[in-house]
Amino acid sequence: MSISVKNISKSFKTVNAVDDVSFEVKEGELFGLIGPDGAGKTTIFRILTTLLFADKGTATVAGFDVVDDFKEIRNHVGYMPGKFSLYQDLTVEENLTFFATIFGTTIEENYELIKDIYVQIEPFKNRRAGALSGGMKQKLALSCALIHKPKVLFLDEPTTGVDPVSRKEFWEMLKRLQQKGITILVSTPYMDEAALCDRIALIQHGKILQIDDPKEIVKHFPTTIYDIKAANIYKLLLALKEYKHSYSVYPFGEFVHYTDKREDFNPQELQQYLEANNHQNIKIEITKTTIEDTFMELAK
Amino acid sequence: MLPIIFVLPILQLVILSNAATFEIKNIKFSYVDHDKTSFSRALIEKFDASTYFNVIANFPSKKEANVAMAKGKVDVILEIPRYFERDLLKQKNTGISVAINAIDGAAAGVENVYINQIVQNFNKKAIVALSSPADMANAPKDIVTIPSFWYNKTLNYKTFMVPGILVLLVTMITLFLSGMNIVREKEIGTLEQMNVTPIKKYQFIIGKLFPFWILGFVLLTVGLTIAKVVFNVPIIGSLGLIYFYTAFYLLVVLGMGLFISNFTDTQQQAMFISWFFVVIFILMSGLFTPIESMPMWAQYVTEFNPVKYFVQVTRMVMLKGADFNDILPQLTKTVIYAVIMNGLAVWNYKKTN
Numbered sequence: 316m317s318i319s320v321k322n323i324s325k326s327f328k329t330v331n332a333v334d335d336v337s338f339e340v341k342e343g344e345l346f347g348l349i350g351p352d353g354a355g356k357t358t359i360f361r362i363l364t365t366l367l368f369a370d371k372g373t374a375t376v377a378g379f380d381v382v383d384d385f386k387e388i389r390n391h392v393g394y395m396p397g398k399f400s401l402y403q404d405l406t407v408e409e410n411l412t413f414f415a416t417i418f419g420t421t422i423e424e425n426y427e428l429i430k431d432i433y434v435q436i437e438p439f440k441n442r443r444a445g446a447l448s449g450g451m452k453q454k455l456a457l458s459c460a461l462i463h464k465p466k467v468l469f470l471d472e473p474t475t476g477v478d479p480v481s482r483k484e485f486w487e488m489l490k491r492l493q494q495k496g497i498t499i500l501v502s503t504p505y506m507d508e509a510a511l512c513d514r515i516a517l518i519q520h521g522k523i524l525q526i527d528d529p530k531e532i533v534k535h536f537p538t539t540i541y542d543i544k545a546a547n548i549y550k551l552l553l554a555l556k557e558y559k560h561s562y563s564v565y566p567f568g569e570f571v572h573y574t575d576k577r578e579d580f581n582p583q584e585l586q587q588y589l590e591a592n593n594h595q596n597i598k599i600e601i602t603k604t605t606i607e608d609t610f611m612e613l614a615k
Numbered sequence: 616m617l618p619i620i621f622v623l624p625i626l627q628l629v630i631l632s633n634a635a636t637f638e639i640k641n642i643k644f645s646y647v648d649h650d651k652t653s654f655s656r657a658l659i660e661k662f663d664a665s666t667y668f669n670v671i672a673n674f675p676s677k678k679e680a681n682v683a684m685a686k687g688k689v690d691v692i693l694e695i696p697r698y699f700e701r702d703l704l705k706q707k708n709t710g711i712s713v714a715i716n717a718i719d720g721a722a723a724g725v726e727n728v729y730i731n732q733i734v735q736n737f738n739k740k741a742i743v744a745l746s747s748p749a750d751m752a753n754a755p756k757d758i759v760t761i762p763s764f765w766y767n768k769t770l771n772y773k774t775f776m777v778p779g780i781l782v783l784l785v786t787m788i789t790l791f792l793s794g795m796n797i798v799r800e801k802e803i804g805t806l807e808q809m810n811v812t813p814i815k816k817y818q819f820i821i822g823k824l825f826p827f828w829i830l831g832f833v834l835l836t837v838g839l840t841i842a843k844v845v846f847n848v849p850i851i852g853s854l855g856l857i858y859f860y861t862a863f864y865l866l867v868v869l870g871m872g873l874f875i876s877n878f879t880d881t882q883q884q885a886m887f888i889s890w891f892f893v894v895i896f897i898l899m900s901g902l903f904t905p906i907e908s909m910p911m912w913a914q915y916v917t918e919f920n921p922v923k924y925f926v927q928v929t930r931m932v933m934l935k936g937a938d939f940n941d942i943l944p945q946l947t948k949t950v951i952y953a954v955i956m957n958g959l960a961v962w963n964y965k966k967t968n
Contacts, residue, residue, distance in 0.1 A: 394811040400804030417812045
C-alpha cells in the first residue's frame with residue numbers, strides 16, 4: 316500500500332474537519348478525493364504531508380508513519396498545495412533549481428521525469444514566477460513537486476481556477492506520470508474529473524460517503540434519471556418538487572435531473588401533469604448517470 | 616525595496632541628527648522696563664547680545680505683556696521694577712521678575728538657566744562698577760568654576776546624538792525586516808511548501824536571517840561613514856570593537872524578529888508588535904532621557920532593553936575610546952540576551968502544527 320489511512324479524525328475548535336476517515340491507495344494508483352469546498356480534503360492532505368497532526372487515527376505514506384517517520388516522508392513525497400506557493404520573485408528556472416537543491420538533487424538528474432511538463436514552460440524560464448499565467452504557474456508547481464522523483468504525489472485541487480484546455484492537458488500529464496510508477500492522490504471539486512481517476516472517494520462534511528472505481532460508483536445508482544426540459548426551468552423545478560411521486564429534483568446544466576419514487580414510472584404521466592400545469596416545450600428523456608448524480612444522491 | 620532600505624535611514628540620520636537638539640535657540644524675549652535707566656538698558660542689552668534670545672517686544676505694562684504671552688507671541692517676560700538702579704546702588708539688593716512660558720517644561724528649564732546666567736553675569740559686573748576701591752579690597756574673592764566637559768569639549772549635541780540615532784536606525788530596520796520576512800512566507804504560502812521539504816529547521820532559519828545580519832553591518836557602515844564625513848563625530852575607539860559588538864547585538868534583534876514572526880500570521884500583526892517594542896526601546900534607551908532620571912522600576916526595565924547597551928557601547932567606544940574590557944559588561948549581557956532570544960525563537964518555531 317502506498318498510502319494507508321486508518322480512522323483519522325481532526326477537528327478545529329468546534330468544526331469536525333475530518334471524521335473517522337479510512338482509505339487505502341495502491342502503488343501506482345491515481346486516487347481522487349472528490350467533494351465540495353469545506354469537505355475536509357485539504358485537511359487530509361495536510362495530515363498526510365506531515366504539516367498537521369491528526370487528533371485520532373494513524374496513517375502511513377510510502378510505508379512511513381506520518382508522525383514517527385515524518386522526516387522520511389518529506390524526502391519521498393511531492394506536494395502541490397491548492398494555492399500557488401512558489402517564490403514569486405524568483406524566475407522559473409531559479410525556483411526549480413532552488414527546490415532541486417533543497418532535496419539534494421539537480422534538475423539534470425531527474426530531468427526525464429519533468430521533461431514533458433518543463434518543455435512547455437522552458438521558453439519562459441527567465442520570467443519571474445509571479446508573472447506567469449495560471450496554467451504556467453501550475454505546470455511550474457508540478458515540476459517543482461516532481462523534481463526529487465517522489466514516490467507519492469499529493470495534488471490539492473490542482474485544476475481549480477484553471478481553464479478547460481489546461482485542465483484537460485493537466486490530467487493527461489497525470490496519466491503519464493502514473494505510468495512512471497508514481498502514486499498520485501488528487502483532490503478536486505469537479506465531478507467530471509472524477510471519472511479520470513482509477514478509484515475515487517466521495518467525501519462530504521469530513522466523512523467518506525463511498526470509495527470505488529468511478530464506473531462502479533455510477534453503476535450502483537439505484538434508479539433511472541430523467542433529463543427534463545421546459546420553457547421555464549425555474550417553474551419546472553418548482554412543479555416537479557410538488558409532484559407527489561418525485562424522489563429527487565435538481566438542476567443539471569440546461570436540464571433538470573429527476574428521479575421517481577415508483578419502480579414502474581411512466582414518463583407519459585409526468586408529461587401530462589406538467590402540461591396540466593401550463594408548461595410548454597416539455598422534453599423528457601432518460602439520461603446516463605454521472606458521478607455528480609451519485610454524489611447528490613449520497614449527500615442527501 | 617533595496618534603495619528604500621538604504622535611502623530612508625540615511626535621510627533619517629541626517630535630518631534627525633540636526634533636529635534632535637536639546638539646545639534652545641531663538642527664544643522670544645520681551646521686557647517691561649519700569650525703571651528706564653542706563654542700568655536697566657544695560658541689562659536688556661545683555662539679552663539682546665545673546666544668541667539665544669531675540670528681543671522682540673518692549674511692553675509699557677505687565678498686563679499687555681501677559682496678553683502677548685497668552686497668545687504665544689513671547690516666551691519670556693522680564694520685568695524690571697522701578698528704582699532698580701537706585702536700590703541696587705543703595706541697598707546692593709533688588710529683584711527682577713521673570714515669567715517663562717512653561718508649556719514645554721524642558722524648554723522652560725533650559726531658558727531659566729540661560730536667564731540666570733545672564734543676570735548673574737550682569738550682577739557681578741554691576742557690583743564692580745558700583746563699589747568703591749576700598750570695598751573691593753575687603754570683598755571676598757569670587758570663587759569661579761570653570762567647567763570642563765570631557766569627551767565632548769564643546770558640548771556639541773551632535774557628537775552624542777549621532778551615534779545614538781545610528782543605533783536606532785540599525786535596530787529598527789533589521790527588526791522590521793526580519794520580523795516581517797517569515798510572516799510574508801506564511802502569507803504567500805511558500806512556508807507550507809518549504810515545510811514539506813526535508814530542509815532542516817536551523818538551515819531554514821539561518822537562510823532567512825543571515826541576509827539581515829549582513830544588512831545590519833552594511834547599514835552600520837553607511838551610518839558611521841555619514842557620522843564621520845557629515846557630522847565629523849570623533850571616533851576615538853576601535854571601529855573593530857564596534858563591529859565585534861554589533862555582530863552579537865544583531866543576533867538579539869534578529870532572534871526577536873524571528874520570535875515575532877512565529878506568533879503572527881500577517882505582516883500587519885508583525886509590524887504592529889515590532890513597533891510596540893521599538894517605541895519602548897527608543898524611549899527607554901537613555902538616548903533622549905537619561906536612564907538615571909527614570910523611576911526605579913523603569914530603570915530595572917531598561918536592563919532588558921538591548922538598544923540601551925548598544926547606545927552605551929557606541930558612545931563609549933566612539934567618544935571615550937573604550938576598549939574591550941570597558942564594554943565587557945554590556946557585551947556579556949548582549950550575548951546572554953542573544954542566546955536566550957534565539958533559543959526561544961528556534962525552539963518555538965515549528966514546521967508542523
